[in-house]
Amino acid sequence: MKIPLIYNIRSVLHRPTTSLATALGIAFVVLTFVGMLALANGFRSAMISTGRPDNVMLLRQGADSEISSGISREHASIVRSLPEVAKLPDGRPIASADAYVVVAKPRLDGSETHMPVRGVSPEVFELRDEIRIIEGRSFEPGHAEVIVGRGLVGRMSDVEIGATIRFGQQDFTVVGHFEADGSAFESEVWGDAEMLMSAFRGPVYQSVTVRLADPNAFDALVARIEGDPRLQLQAKRESEFFAEQAQFLGSTLEFIAFFVTIVMSIGAVFGAINTMDAMVAARAREIAVLQTLGFQRRSVLASFLVEALVIALAGGVLGCLLALPINGIETSTMNWQSFGELTFAFRVSPKILLQGMIFAAVMGLIGGFLPARRAAKQGLAAGMRRG
Amino acid sequence: MTRATLVRANLGRHKRRTILTVLGLGIALFLFVTLQTFLHTLRSIGDIGSETHLVVTNKLGIVFPLPMAYRARLQAMEGVESVGYASWFGGIYQDPSNFFANFAVDPEYLAMYPEIVVSPEHREAFMADRTGAIVGVRLMERFGWQVGQTVTLQGTIYPGNHDFTIRGVYSAGRKGFDETSLFFHHRYLEEIARGQGMDGVVGWYVLKVTDPNQAAAIAQAVDEAYENSASPTRAQTEKAFNLSFIGMYGNIGFFLNAIGMAVVFAILMVSANTMAMSARERFSEIAVLKTLGFTDGDVLRIVVAEAAWIVGLGLALGLGGAVLLFNVMDFDMGGFAPGLSVSPGVALGAIGIGLLIATASAAIPAMQAARLKVTDALRYVA
Numbered sequence: 133m134k135i136p137l138i139y140n141i142r143s144v145l146h147r148p149t150t151s152l153a154t155a156l157g158i159a160f161v162v163l164t165f166v167g168m169l170a171l172a173n174g175f176r177s178a179m180i181s182t183g184r185p186d187n188v189m190l191l192r193q194g195a196d197s198e199i200s201s202g203i204s205r206e207h208a209s210i211v212r213s214l215p216e217v218a219k220l221p222d223g224r225p226i227a228s229a230d231a232y233v234v235v236a237k238p239r240l241d242g243s244e245t246h247m248p249v250r251g252v253s254p255e256v257f258e259l260r261d262e263i264r265i266i267e268g269r270s271f272e273p274g275h276a277e278v279i280v281g282r283g284l285v286g287r288m289s290d291v292e293i294g295a296t297i298r299f300g301q302q303d304f305t306v307v308g309h310f311e312a313d314g315s316a317f318e319s320e321v322w323g324d325a326e327m328l329m330s331a332f333r334g335p336v337y338q339s340v341t342v343r344l345a346d347p348n349a350f351d352a353l354v355a356r357i358e359g360d361p362r363l364q365l366q367a368k369r370e371s372e373f374f375a376e377q378a379q380f381l382g383s384t385l386e387f388i389a390f391f392v393t394i395v396m397s398i399g400a401v402f403g404a405i406n407t408m409d410a411m412v413a414a415r416a417r418e419i420a421v422l423q424t425l426g427f428q429r430r431s432v433l434a435s436f437l438v439e440a441l442v443i444a445l446a447g448g449v450l451g452c453l454l455a456l457p458i459n460g461i462e463t464s465t466m467n468w469q470s471f472g473e474l475t476f477a478f479r480v481s482p483k484i485l486l487q488g489m490i491f492a493a494v495m496g497l498i499g500g501f502l503p504a505r506r507a508a509k510q511g512l513a514a515g516m517r518r519g
Numbered sequence: 520m521t522r523a524t525l526v527r528a529n530l531g532r533h534k535r536r537t538i539l540t541v542l543g544l545g546i547a548l549f550l551f552v553t554l555q556t557f558l559h560t561l562r563s564i565g566d567i568g569s570e571t572h573l574v575v576t577n578k579l580g581i582v583f584p585l586p587m588a589y590r591a592r593l594q595a596m597e598g599v600e601s602v603g604y605a606s607w608f609g610g611i612y613q614d615p616s617n618f619f620a621n622f623a624v625d626p627e628y629l630a631m632y633p634e635i636v637v638s639p640e641h642r643e644a645f646m647a648d649r650t651g652a653i654v655g656v657r658l659m660e661r662f663g664w665q666v667g668q669t670v671t672l673q674g675t676i677y678p679g680n681h682d683f684t685i686r687g688v689y690s691a692g693r694k695g696f697d698e699t700s701l702f703f704h705h706r707y708l709e710e711i712a713r714g715q716g717m718d719g720v721v722g723w724y725v726l727k728v729t730d731p732n733q734a735a736a737i738a739q740a741v742d743e744a745y746e747n748s749a750s751p752t753r754a755q756t757e758k759a760f761n762l763s764f765i766g767m768y769g770n771i772g773f774f775l776n777a778i779g780m781a782v783v784f785a786i787l788m789v790s791a792n793t794m795a796m797s798a799r800e801r802f803s804e805i806a807v808l809k810t811l812g813f814t815d816g817d818v819l820r821i822v823v824a825e826a827a828w829i830v831g832l833g834l835a836l837g838l839g840g841a842v843l844l845f846n847v848m849d850f851d852m853g854g855f856a857p858g859l860s861v862s863p864g865v866a867l868g869a870i871g872i873g874l875l876i877a878t879a880s881a882a883i884p885a886m887q888a889a890r891l892k893v894t895d896a897l898r899y900v901a
C-alpha cells in the first residue's frame with residue numbers, strides 16, 4: 133500500500149526550518165547552475181542570432197575571423213556580380229563589402245577594450261534588414277559619419293549622438309543609434325566603407341556578404357567561387373560564421389558553469405543527506421507507527437524518497453525564481469575570436485530552467501536515498517522505544 | 520573521562536553526519552579556493568609585466584601593425600637600451616580547437632625575456648635554422664611533440680601551410696609565466712609576408728629602458744615622435760599593457776565570482792546548520808554533564824572543540840586539496856588554466872571563512888547550552 137503524498141507534504145511543512153535549510157542549499161546550487169548557463173547562453177545567442185542563413189559571407193581562404201581576412205576591391209566586385217546574388221529592382225546587388233577593424237577604446241568604467249568598427253556598402257540595410265535606427269538618422273555615404281549599435285551606448289565613451297570619434301587622423305560624427313535584434317551587430321560602429329577604409333587600412337575589405345537570390349543556391353555559389361581561379365575565398369552562411377565565432381568563449385563559460393555546479397551539487401547532496409538523516413532519526417516513532425499500521429518497508433522507502441523529492445523540487449523552483457531577475461542583465465566582454473567587444477544579456481531560457489529542475493530532482497533523489505533506506509530498515513520495536 | 524574523549528565520542532556517534540559535514544565543508548572551501556585562485560592568477564598577469572619594458576603598439580589597437588622602419592629611430596632614442604619586435608602569426612595546428620599562441624620574434628626580443636629559459640644548445644640550434652621554432656614545454660606535452668620534428672601551421676593572416684622545425688624547448692623561469700607558446704624567427708615571417716605583399720611591418724615593439732623611472736617619459740617621447748605619422752604609436756609599460764588585456768574581459772569574472780560565492784556561502788550555511796543541529800540534539804546530555812559537575816566553560820569548550828575539529832578537517836581537505844592539486848601537482852584543468860597556484864592571501868581567506876563557520880555554528884548552541892537550566896534541559900525533547 134502506498135503512503136499518500138499529502139503525508140509527505142504535511143511532514144515537510146511541519147518542520148519548516150529543517151526543510152527550508154535543505155531546500156535553500158539546493159536552491160542556491162540551482163541558482164548558480166541557471167545563472168552561469170544563462171551567461172553562456174546569452175553570449176552564444178547574441179552571436180548565433182547574428183546574420184541570416186540566406187546571406188553568404190566570404191572571407192579570404194584560411195582566415196578564421198574577419199580581422200585576419202583581406203579581400204581586394206577587384207575580388208569584391210567579382211563576387212557582387214555573380215548570378216547567384218540577389219538583386220534590387222534597380223539592378224544593384226544585395227551585398228555589402230565590409231571594411232572591419234577593431235579599435236582600442238576605453239569603456240566608461242575605465243577598462244579598455246577593442247570596439248568593432250564596420251564600414252559597409254549602401255545596400256547593407258537591404259542585406260541585413262534587422263538593422264533599425266532607434267535614434268537620430270543613418271550615416272550619409274561619402275560623409276565622415278557613423279552610427280553606433282545600442283550595445284555600445286552607455287558602455288563606451290564618445291558614442292552619444294553628436295559626439296566625435298577619432299579614427300586615425302580623421303574625425304567621425306555619431307549621427308544615430310541602431311538596434312539589431314540583440315545580435316552582435318549591436319556592439320558595432322557602422323559607417324561608409326569608403327570613408328572608414330581611408331581612415332584605417334587602406335583599400336582592402338575584410339569580408340563580402342551577399343544575399344542568395346535562391347536560398348537553396350548556397351552550394352551552387354560555393355562551387356562557383358571555388359571553381360574561379362581568380363578568387364582565393366571561402367564561403368560560409370553568415371549565421372554560421374557568427375555562431376562559430378562564439379565557440380571558444382561559449383564553451384569556456386559552459387565549462388566553468390558545469391565545473392562549479394557539479395562540485396557544489398556534491399556539497400548540497402551531503403547537506404541534504406544530513407538533514408534528511410536527522411529528520412529520519414527524529415521521526416523514529418512515527419515510522420514505527422506507519423509500520424504498525426501495515427505499511428511495508430518498500431512503501432516507507434518510497435515515501436521518504438518522495439519527501440526528499442518534494443524538498444528538492446521546492447528548492448529547484450526557488451532557485452529558478454531567484455535566477456529569473458538576472459534575465460536581461462547586460463554585460464560586455466572581449467570576444468577574442470572576433471577580437472571585438474560584445475555586449476550581451478543573461479538569457480534564462482525554459483530549457484535551462486528545465487535542466488535546473490532536473491538537476492534539483494537528481495540531487496533530491498541521491499540525497500534522499502540513504503536516509504530513506506535507513507528509515508525503511510528501522511526495526512519496529514527499536515522505533516517504538518526511541519524518540 | 521577527559522574532555523578530549525567526550526569530543527571524540529561525540530564526533531564518532533553520528534559518523535555519517537560527521538563525515539558528510541566535513542566533506543561538504545571541504546568541497547565548499549575547495550571551490551572557494553579554486554575560484555579565487557583562478558581570478559587571482561588572471562589578475563596577477565599584470566604583475567608579471569615588467570616596469571623596465573615598454574610595449575609600443577599602433578595607437579588604433581593591436582591588430583594594426585607598425586612599420587618596421589620605426590626600429591632604428593626607437594633604438595636611437597635616449598634611455599632605450601635595446602629594441603625587440605614581434606608579430607602575431609595566428610597559425611592553426613590541424614584544427615582551430617587546438618588553439619595556441621604563435622609569434623614571430625627577433626633575436627633581441629627573446630634576449631629581453633630571461634623568463635624564457637632555453638638551454639644553450641637549443642638556442643644555438645634554433646638560431647642556426649631559418650625555419651626553427653622554440654616551443655613551450657607544456658605545448659610540447661600537449662601534442663606529444665619531439666625536438667627536431669616539423670610541424671605545419673595553417674596561416675590565418677598569412678594564407679597557406681607553413682612548416683616549422685622544433686629546435687628548442689623553453690620553460691618558464693618564473694611560476695605563472697606562459698609555457699604554451701611557439702616562437703619562430705621574424706625573418707622567416709618576413710619571407711612569408713613578402714610573397715603576399717604584407718611585409719615591412721611588425722606587430723609590436725618592446726623597448727628595454729635603462730632606468731625604470733624614465734619609462735613614462737620615454738613612452739611619452741615615443742608617442743610624440745610618431746603623433747603625426749601615418750601610424751601613430753601607443754607606448755606603455757608592459758605591466759599596463761598586460762593589465763589592459765585583462766581589463767578587456769570586463770566584469771564577466773565578477774559575475775562568475777559573485778554567483779560562485781553565493782553557492783559557497785549557501786553550502787557553508789547548510790554545514791553550519793547541521794553542526795548547530797547536532798549540538799541542539801544533545802541538550803539533555805549537556806544537562807547530565809552539568810549535573811556531574813562540568814562547568815559552563817567546560818561545556819562551551821566541548822562544543823567549540825567539536826566545531827573546530829569539523830572545520831579543521833574540512834579546511835585540511837578543501838584548502839589542502841587545492842594546494843596539493845595546483846601548487847604541488849600543477850593541475851591545469853586539461854590545459855584550460857595553466858599556472859594556477861594558491862596564494863597565501865587566498866589560503867588565509869579560506870582559513871578566515873573556516874574560523875567564521877566554526878564560531879557561528881558553535882556560538883549559539885554553546886551559549887544556549889551554557890545558560891541551560893538542568894531541570895529544563897532534562898525535560899527537553901530533541
